[in-house]
Amino acid sequence: xxxxxxxxxxxxxxxxxxxxxxxxxxxxxxxxxxxxxxxxxxxxxxxxxxxxxxxxxxxxxxxxxxxxxxxxxxxxxxxxxxxxxxxxxxxxxxxxxxxxxxxxxxxxxxxxxxxxxxxxxxxxxxxxxxxxxxxxxxxxxxxxxxxxxxxx
Numbered sequence: 701x702x703x704x705x706x707x708x709x710x711x712x713x714x715x716x717x718x719x720x721x722x723x724x725x726x727x728x729x730x731x732x733x734x735x736x737x738x739x740x741x742x743x744x745x746x747x748x749x750x751x752x753x754x755x756x757x758x759x760x761x762x763x764x765x766x767x768x769x770x771x772x773x774x775x776x777x778x779x780x781x782x783x784x785x786x787x788x789x790x791x792x793x794x795x796x797x798x799x800x801x802x803x804x805x806x807x808x809x810x811x812x813x814x815x816x817x818x819x820x821x822x823x824x825x826x827x828x829x830x831x832x833x834x835x836x837x838x839x840x841x842x843x844x845x846x847x848x849x850x851x852x
Contacts (some may be wrong), residue, residue, distance in 0.1 A: 745784035
């Protein structure tokens with residue numbers, strides 16, 4: 701099994717950990733071999749979200765944050781054993797071009813309808829959807845703001 705981090709680094713699962721790979725990034729993508737001896741993913745819901753969004757929307761940016769631990773104490777979560785119920789997803793894609801936010805969200809909800817209908821599936825999904833142009837403008841604005849605050 702190979703594990704590719706969001707930084708694009710790859711290493712085998714049996715290789716030793718060096719100081720450069722000792723820190724686990726917030727999100728990882730597992731590339732599974734076809735071996736039947738591989739253990740199942742510990743994040744099947746996140747994996748399904750990533751797979752469906754990537755296959756259907758080809759996002760330039762895709763960040764998936766599992767916020768379930770922040771909501772585990774809520775009364776609606778009593779008795780739920782899943783550790784993957786609340787997600788925050790930030791993405792940019794050309795598929796959103798010409799669509800208003802509600803239409804973008806309906807598109808994503810449609811992709812994930814099975815995961816949302818499952819017992820112990822997605823309970824809450826927070827979306828931030830952008831076109832590539834909107835993302836570029838946002839990044840430019842952030843850089844300008846950062847440059848302005850650094851001068852003061």
